[in-house]
Amino acid sequence: MNAPLPDSLCHLNGTFSPLGEAKVSVLDRGFIFGDGVYEVLPAYEGRIFRFAQHMARLERSLRELRIPPPHSRDEWLAIARRLIADQQARGARHQLIYLQVTRGVALRDHAMPPDLTPTVFAMGSEMKLPTPEQREQGVSCVTADDFRWRKAHIKSTSLLGSVLARQISVDAGAVETIMFRDGFLSEAAASNVWVVRGGVVMGPPKDNLVLEGVRYGLIEEMCRQAGIGFELRRVTRDEVLTADEVMLSSAGKEVLPVTTIDGQPVGTGKPGPVCARLHALYQQAVAEQSV
Secondary structure (H helix, E strand, C coil): CCCCCCCCCEEEECEEEEHHCCCCCCEEEHHHCCCCCEEEEEEEEEEEEEHHHHHHHHHHHHHHHHHCCCCHHHHHHHHHHHHHHHHHCCCCCEEEEEEEEEEEECCCCCCCCCCCEEEEEEEEEECCCHHHHHHHEEEEEEEEEECCCCCCCCCCCCCCHHHHHHHHHHHCCCCEEEEEEEEEEECCCEEEEEEECCCCCECCCCCCCCCCCHHHHHHHHHHHHHCCEEEEEECCHHHHHHHCCCEECCCCCCEEEEEEEEEEEEECCCCHHHHHHHHHHHHHHHHHHHH
């Protein structure tokens, strides 16, 4: 039996309504093909964090799929703020605003039909940040081969590969699945992965094999601010497993220490100083940069 949907507000094609009342066509290409993109805006006490960067990534994903932008940034901001206000009225201190754009409705055919009207959907939810225990003790991860497609830089709604990867960690009682392609680090199922060796923060390069999280630029900025070395390059599996520190980053995880991988300790088995410093700078950025 399906659980009842919350009566929180959502936005569908220009109309706000309770989430359970929103309906889309069964011929929407997002439903048939996963032919669409999405973005998630984190908001702290109602203020959106790094809005411009999230919009830039959404616009890039739309260009990759040749879907015309359905809204200006100001229009997206107005939609997000109304959904945030609804979540605040329901007691959510911090919020996540989910935005989705599909190519639209058409008879089923793999080719991209021209001149469709995109389907626009948005909803809000409470952002549940890592617990104090997870911050203090770190989290566990497992590893897997990256079996997903080679256009990971598109934030596509076609997420079956990530669903399967994330289930690997769920089945193992871990927080995330760290993936490797041809022996090199790519990312986790729903997070970017960072490695610290010799005081230098390293991550995979920005290419088609990794979804460039908004925190990519933020972590580079914070490393520069703190005088911490930062490098994007191919990182081998052995470098990950023998790292001094490993971290996850995402809108909901912020910067989260990983202390065990496949049941083995990372570094000392405790959260390290680089992650602690970056987490502190992250909180400072949230206070200063949210809109």
